[in-house]
Amino acid sequence: MSVAALTLRFVQRELRNRFAGSFSGGLWALFQPLLQLAVTSFVFVHVFNARVPGSAGVGYVPFLALALWPWVAFAEAVLRSTTAIQDNAALIGKVALPREVLVLASVGTSFAIHITGFLAIVMVLALTGEGIHLGGVLPALLLYFPLAALALGIALICASIQVFVRDLVQALGQLLPLLMFGAPVYYDRMQLPERFRAWLDLNPFTFYAESFRALLLDYGTIDVRQLGIAVLVAVVALLIGHWLFRRLDPHFEDFL
Amino acid sequence: MSNVLVEARGLGKAYPKVHRSSDRLRALGRLLFTGTDGDRISVLRDVDLHIRRGESLALIGENGAGKSTLLKLITGVLTPSAGHVKVHGEIGALLELGAGFHPEYSGRDNVVMSAALHGLSGAELQQRLPEIIAFADIGDYIDEPVKHYSSGMVVRLGFAVIAALKPDLLVTDEVLAVGDESFQKKCVQWMKDYLDGGGTLILVSHSMYHVQKLCRHACWLQGGAIAMSGDVFEVSQAYLAYHERKSAPTRESQAARGSLEFSVLDVSLNGMPGESPLMLDSGATLQVRARIYSRDGRVPCLAIGIARSDGTPVYGVSTDMDDCAPQRSADNEYASELEFSDLALLPGSYTVRVHPLDSEGVRVFDTVERGLIVRGASREFGLVRLAHRWKQDDSGSGVA
Numbered sequence: 001m002s003v004a005a006l007t008l009r010f011v012q013r014e015l016r017n018r019f020a021g022s023f024s025g026g027l028w029a030l031f032q033p034l035l036q037l038a039v040t041s042f043v044f045v046h047v048f049n050a051r052v053p054g055s056a057g058v059g060y061v062p063f064l065a066l067a068l069w070p071w072v073a074f075a076e077a078v079l080r081s082t083t084a085i086q087d088n089a090a091l092i093g094k095v096a097l098p099r100e101v102l103v104l105a106s107v108g109t110s111f112a113i114h115i116t117g118f119l120a121i122v123m124v125l126a127l128t129g130e131g132i133h134l135g136g137v138l139p140a141l142l143l144y145f146p147l148a149a150l151a152l153g154i155a156l157i158c159a160s161i162q163v164f165v166r167d168l169v170q171a172l173g174q175l176l177p178l179l180m181f182g183a184p185v186y187y188d189r190m191q192l193p194e195r196f197r198a199w200l201d202l203n204p205f206t207f208y209a210e211s212f213r214a215l216l217l218d219y220g221t222i223d224v225r226q227l228g229i230a231v232l233v234a235v236v237a238l239l240i241g242h243w244l245f246r247r248l249d250p251h252f253e254d255f256l
Numbered sequence: 257m258s259n260v261l262v263e264a265r266g267l268g269k270a271y272p273k274v275h276r277s278s279d280r281l282r283a284l285g286r287l288l289f290t291g292t293d294g295d296r297i298s299v300l301r302d303v304d305l306h307i308r309r310g311e312s313l314a315l316i317g318e319n320g321a322g323k324s325t326l327l328k329l330i331t332g333v334l335t336p337s338a339g340h341v342k343v344h345g346e347i348g349a350l351l352e353l354g355a356g357f358h359p360e361y362s363g364r365d366n367v368v369m370s371a372a373l374h375g376l377s378g379a380e381l382q383q384r385l386p387e388i389i390a391f392a393d394i395g396d397y398i399d400e401p402v403k404h405y406s407s408g409m410v411v412r413l414g415f416a417v418i419a420a421l422k423p424d425l426l427v428t429d430e431v432l433a434v435g436d437e438s439f440q441k442k443c444v445q446w447m448k449d450y451l452d453g454g455g456t457l458i459l460v461s462h463s464m465y466h467v468q469k470l471c472r473h474a475c476w477l478q479g480g481a482i483a484m485s486g487d488v489f490e491v492s493q494a495y496l497a498y499h500e501r502k503s504a505p506t507r508e509s510q511a512a513r514g515s516l517e518f519s520v521l522d523v524s525l526n527g528m529p530g531e532s533p534l535m536l537d538s539g540a541t542l543q544v545r546a547r548i549y550s551r552d553g554r555v556p557c558l559a560i561g562i563a564r565s566d567g568t569p570v571y572g573v574s575t576d577m578d579d580c581a582p583q584r585s586a587d588n589e590y591a592s593e594l595e596f597s598d599l600a601l602l603p604g605s606y607t608v609r610v611h612p613l614d615s616e617g618v619r620v621f622d623t624v625e626r627g628l629i630v631r632g633a634s635r636e637f638g639l640v641r642l643a644h645r646w647k648q649d650d651s652g653s654g655v656a
Contacts, residue, residue: 009372013358095356095373096332096349164284166277244288250335251287253328254271255280 003098010105011112018113033117034124037065044186053190058219062130065121066216067185067209070144073114074151074205075176081106081155082162082169089256099249100242103159107152115144122216136215143215146234147208153237160248163255184209201226204233261425261456262330264305266339269325270296300325300480301338309345309424312457314467314488316495317477323460326477327351327429330458345424345456348374350414350431359403363394363413366402370417384420392416393439407434419446426450429460444469464492489603489633497605497629500565518556518612520624521547521589525608533627538603538634538641545593546624548582548612557613558582558592559620562628565605570639572609576617600640603632 019028041061044050050060084106085092085099092099119137126132162168183205189197200206207230213219272283273296300322307313315323328334329341331349356373357366367388371381389398392412397405405413411431418426426447432440447470451457461467467474467488474491476484484491524545525534536542548556561572575581575592582590606628611620634641 005377006372009369013361013369017360091356093328093333094351096347097373161284164280164287166280248284248287251272251283253334255274255283 003101003104006097007101007105007108010101011108014105014109015112018109030116030120033069033114033121037061037121037124040064040068052219053188057131058217059130062125062132062217063188063213063219064186065125066212067183069114069118069121070147070208070212071180071183071185071205073111073118073144074147074208075180076114077107077110077148077151078154078158079169079172079176080110081151082158082172084155085159085163085252086166086256092256093253099252100156100245103155103245104152107148107155111144111148111151115141131217133216133218136218140212140215143208143211146231149234150204150230150237153234153239153241156238156241156245160245160252163248163252179203179205204230259308260306261309261311261345262305262307262341262343262458264303264330264339264341267303267305267326267329267336267341268298268301268338269322269329269334270298270301270337272296296337298480300329300477303339303477303482305330305341305475307425307456307458309456310451310454311473312451312459312471314471314474314492315458315460315477316462316464316467316474316492317483321477322480323477324351324429325480327427327458327460331427343425346375346421347425347427348418348421348423349427350411350418351427351429352431357402357410357414360401362401363392363398363405363409364389367413367417370414371421374417374421374423376421388416388420391419391442408436408439411435412439415443419450422450422455425456425458427458430462432461432466433463464496467492490631493603493605493631494629497565497627500605501607501627516621517551518614518621519549519551520610520612520622521549523547523608523610523624523626525626525628531626533605533629535629535631536599538601538630538632539598542596542599542608542628543593544595544608544610545591546610547585548590548592550588550590550612553588554615555581555584556590556615556621557617558590559609559611559613559617560594561609561611562601563607563609564639565607565627568639570601570606574611574613574617576613599630600642601628601630602636602639602641603630603634604639605629 041064044064045060050064052058052060052063081103084102088102091097091102122132122137122140126134158168158172182200183203184192184200185205189200189206189210192200207226210220211222211227214222272279274280274283299320303322303326305326315326317323325334327349328351329336330343331347331351332343333349333351356370358369361369364385367385368381371384371388372378376384392398392409392415394405394409394412397409398413402410402413411434415428415431415435418428432443435443444466447455447457447459451470457470459467459470471488473486474488474495475482476491476495484494522529526536526541526543527545528534534542544560546558546560548558550556557574557576559572559574562570564570573594582592585591608626608628610624610626612622613620
């Protein structure tokens with residue numbers, strides 16, 4: 001059986017795992033992001049009075065949602081798959097299988113769930129007249145590919161190191177919010193003092209946050225050079241992740 | 257294509273010593289930058305294994321001898337730290353109870369997952385699912401979560417999956433032990449059919465009954481190395497004998513032997529001196545030759561006995577009983593030889609004991625033991641073969 005088919009089985013299992021015991025099952029995957037969107041928009045728009053700078057036509061809710069959902073997919077994929085090897089210690093000790101499948105499935109599951117949520121939110125925003133550019137949906141989905149590749153690369157690195165250093169997942173739980181606030185998810189680049197703006201480009205997520213908005217809200221533009229760099233970064237992360245995983249894979253059993 | 261299915265050379269496994277979390281970090285650094293990883297505990301070393309297609313090999317040994325580690329290396333669950341192993345075919349492995357089963361899912365779901373892990377595609381699985389469920393024979397439990405299963409049911413399900421896969425090499429690790437009588441019979445029968453059909457088997461079991469019934473070869477692992485390998489009867493008997501010896505009381509210290517009035521200089525069995533046990537076929541001739549040192553030059557008596565390795569005496573005789581005496585061979589030295597022709601001992605492990613006695617045949621001065629292993633594939637019970645004859649009444653039965 002191919003790696004792809006095995007991965008699919010693991011994705012199915014993990015999806016069932018996450019929604020097992022809930023009444024609505026898979027519907028929860030759609031309901032949860034909508035509820036979350038409602039809460040965030042209430043807090044930010046009505047409590048904090050947040051506004052998108054510069055453009056009168058763009059509401060804060062779509063502005064936030066279009067960057068936040070890709071981020072949640074990315075962050076959850078990295079965080080969950082970091083323990084993918086450790087959590088499956090029992091399986092690894094008893095059955096011979098290509099272990100990267102476990103990481104791949106974990107990343108795949110997170111993205112599958114949150115891309116579904118993302119689409120649901122885009123639809124709801126479009127229906128409520130938030131000025132969603134529907135032609136950008138397909139390119140936006142394509143944009144998930146380098147993002148998922150980047151997440152997989154980082155996940156492979158983290159999952160293999162987690163086997164040896166169990167503190168990693170705790171550290172990641174602290175680091176990921178820093179990375180989020182270091183990217184223009186809740187705010188716009190223009191709201192930063194001028195001298196900090198260039199620093200944003202060091203954050204790999206900055207490109208994605210801005211590009212999803214550019215594609216679906218016509219807010220800003222996609223820089224082709226930036227796209228090239230993002231793809232390159234994703235490929236490099238994947239290569240390093242693959243190399244590291246392969247190198248440590250024979251020793252997992254000894255340390256689990 | 258070569259006929260060798262499993263090929264292992266110089267196979268070894270060592271685990272890193274990890275006591276504190278800082279050791280883990282250090283190990284990671286070493287693995288990444290130097291490719292080695294420091295202090296290790298060796299659990300298996302220098303194992304050579306050649307298994308041809310159609311062979312059946314039993315791995316036996318004490319707990320912690322490295323049997324499961326060897327299986328895991330063969331199946332690829334573990335990576336060897338020395339040597340290499342190659343398997344030229346598909347492996348179906350049942351390494352542990354409930355290998356790869358998820359306790360929260362139903363038996364059916366677990367079968368699907370387990371089959372996928374063993375490389376069965378969706379279509380093939382659909383075709384074989386009824387067969388698997390029928391073999392497992394656990395009734396409505398198939399749709400219950402596995403956590404509600406008894407250990408026997410888990411094994412039934414695990415074995416059913418493997419049976420449906422019909423792998424080139426079947427590897428099972430002491431799983432039959434938990435199944436009930438009828439399921440064990442079913443499994444043994446299935447494995448026999450599988451072997452007759454050209455399958456290859458590696459079995460780990462503590463049940464010598466299963467080992468002798470299913471396997472033609474055996475490999476005895478001790479302390480992570482192969483202690484003996486070869487014909488299943490020979491190896492399993494030697495292994496059982498080892499256990500009998502282990503449970504026998506240890507003989508007392510011989511520190512004061514030199515000052516004894518009479519002591520044994522050496523004992524040779526069938527002309528073979530030394531400490532190692534003598535291997536003998538059932539019905540062969542056994543010659544015991546002993547040299548006795550006599551401190552005062554007096555003629556000793558010599559007693560020679562055979563005991564089973566757990567200490568149960570089988571037979572003993574001394575020179576004075578038979579009215580003969582050891583021959584003087586040098587100053588203060590006497591020798592004697594005893595021959596048992598057509599040895600009636602049943603296959604198993606025994607000890608030959610030699611004791612010098614004083615000239616009157618009253619006081620025992622010394623004891624020297626030598627191991628004796630009687631080979632053979634007899635299924636008779638007990639210690640010795642007694643002369644016997646089945647009386648058959650020709651008129652009663654139709655058999656002439």
